[in-house]
Amino acid sequence: MYISTIKIPVRYAETDQMGVVYHANYLVWMEIGRTALIEELGFKYADLEKDGILAPVLDIQVSYKKPCKYGETVQVKTWIEDYNGLKTVYGYEIWKESGDLAVTATSSHVCVKKDSFRPVSIRKTHPDWHAAYEKAKRRQ
Template sequence: MTFTETKIEVRYAETDQMGVVYHANYLIWMELGRTRFIESLGLRYFDMEQLGYLSPVIDVEIHYGKPLRYGQEAIVKTWLSDYDGLRVTYGYEIRYAESGDIAITGKTKHVCVTKDEFKPVALKRELKDWHEKYQQAIQKREN
C-alpha cells in the first residue's frame, strides 16, 4: 500500500481550554497529510489549480480516540482509500509519535471541479496524469 507519514508537533495555539488539540485542527493536519501524499505521487494541487481546477472536500468522517496535547508529536498517515474516476477518498490515521496510540482515524472525499463554475469533471478526461497516478495507488493498495 502506498502511504505517507507526516510528523506534526502540537503547538499551543492548536489546543483548547482543556489543553487538548481542538477538534477542527485535525482537519488541517489531514490536509497536510493529503498534500504530502499527493506530492509523493509526483503531483501538486498548485498545478491542478493553475490548469483551472479545484478539489473541494465533499464529505468528512472523523473518529476521535485519545486526545493529543501541547508539546506532543503526532504522525499523520495518509493513503488513497477509494477512487472511481470522479471522486477520490483519502484515509487517515493520526497517532501519537511515541506510543502509536490513535488520536483519530478518518476519511475525506473530494471531487474535481472547474475553478470558475464548480462544475464536476472526470479526472480520467481532464487530468489524465492524476487519474493514472490514482489508479496506480489503488492497484498497489489492492495487492
C-alpha cells in the same frame, strides 16, 4: 496501497486551555497529510488549480479515539481509500508518540471546474495524475 506519513508537532495555538488539541485542528493536519501524499505521488494541488480545477470537500467522517496534547509530535498517515476518476476518498490515521491511535477519518472530494463548479474527470483532463492514483489506491 501507498501510505504517506508526515510528522507534525502539536503547537500550543492548536490546543485548548487543558492542552488538548481542539477538534477542528485535526482537519488541518489531514489537509497537510493529503498535500504530502499528492506531492509524494509527483504532483502539486496548486498546479491543478492553475489548470482551473478545484477539489472541494464533499464529506468528512472523523472518529476521535485519544486526545493529542501540546508538546507531542503526531504522525499523520494518509492514503487513497477509493478513487474512480471523478471522486477521491482519502483515508487518514493520526498516531500519538505513545503509539496510540488518536484519530481515524476519511474525506471525500470531487474535482470541479473552477468557473462553473461542474464535475470534471481527472481521467480525461490529467491522465498522468489518474494513473498515479489508480496505482496508489487501496485495493479492495
